[in-house]
Amino acid sequence: MKKERNNGAVKAVIFDMDGLMFDTERLAADGWKYAGGILGFEIDDEKLSQTRGRNVADARNLFFEWYGEQVDYDEARSLRCEYLNGWLNQYGMPMKDGLTELLAYLKEKGYKRALATSTHRNTVEWYFELAGLPMDFDAVVCGDEVEYSKPAPDVFLLAAKKLDTDPEMCLVLEDSPNGIRAGASAGCKVVMVPDLDRPTEEIEKKCLKICENLRDVKEVLKSV
Known part of the structure; x- marks a missing residue:
């Protein structure tokens, strides 16, 4: 092709x-x-922001920088997963506003679609199952399938390669600063849909647009 x-x-x-x-x-x-x-360590919002978008190996390195050998990252992550998975099993998967509308619009208009996440594939598949959504993408790249995680561009470059599309013709949708940096470094157009992190001046400069929800992405696509 x-x-x-x-x-x-x-x-x-x-x-x-x-x-x-x-x-x-x-x-x-x-x-x-x-x-x-449970384990007796403090983790604030600034530290949490640094972990977003990163894979397990990178997050483990961050924990070592912060806590040395005082905190066992894998034990902490196991407890984090216990909490998260318990909530999801009880209440189901919360989807972001406008997601299903945007997915339907992209399919109707013939856009290629890819998923590029730092999360491992088995967890990705479970999340979609919980959400009742098919993994209806032309390409899927997960965190255990690239050497370097966000903010490195690897995951988006591999997604573009799998789509057989130049990165400059790809629009990346991200919520985290690390993801924004990765998409921009890959040479893609980037739209931020903020979640826990609001855009800084640095991040705004890397974005084509900042949308408050996924529904608004349709208007961005009509203008590019």
């Missing part, structure tokens, strides 16, 4: 997952604080 080249138009949309499609980042933050309460 011949790779599509840039003519100024967007041909593909690449989705992040946590905090962008599913309202899971709040639960994860609560889960880390739950783990801290």
Whole structure:
């Protein structure tokens, strides 16, 4: 298949997952604080922001920088997962506003669609099952399938490659600063839909647009 080249138009949309499609980042933050309460460490919102968008290996390194050997990251992560998964099993998967409308619109208009997340594939599949959504994408790239996680561009570059589309013709949808940095470094157009992190001046400069919800992304696509 011949790779599509840039003519100024967007041909593909690449989705992040946590905090962008599913309202899971709040639960994860609560889960880390739950783990801290049990294991006796404090983790504030600034530290949590740094972990968002990163894979397990990178987050483990951050924990070592912050706590040294005083905190066992894997034990803490297990408690965080216990909290998060328990909530999801009890209440179901909370989806972000406008998600199903945007997915239907992209399919109707013939956009290629990809999912590019730092989360491992088995968890991704479970999340979609909980949400009752098919993983109806032209490409899926998960955190355990690239060497470097966000803010490195690897996950988005691989998604664009799987879509056979130039990164400049891909629109990345992200909620986290690390994800925004990764999408911009990949050479993609980037739209932020803020979740827990509000855009700083640095992040605003990397974005084509900042939308308050996924429904508004349709208007962005009509203008590019």
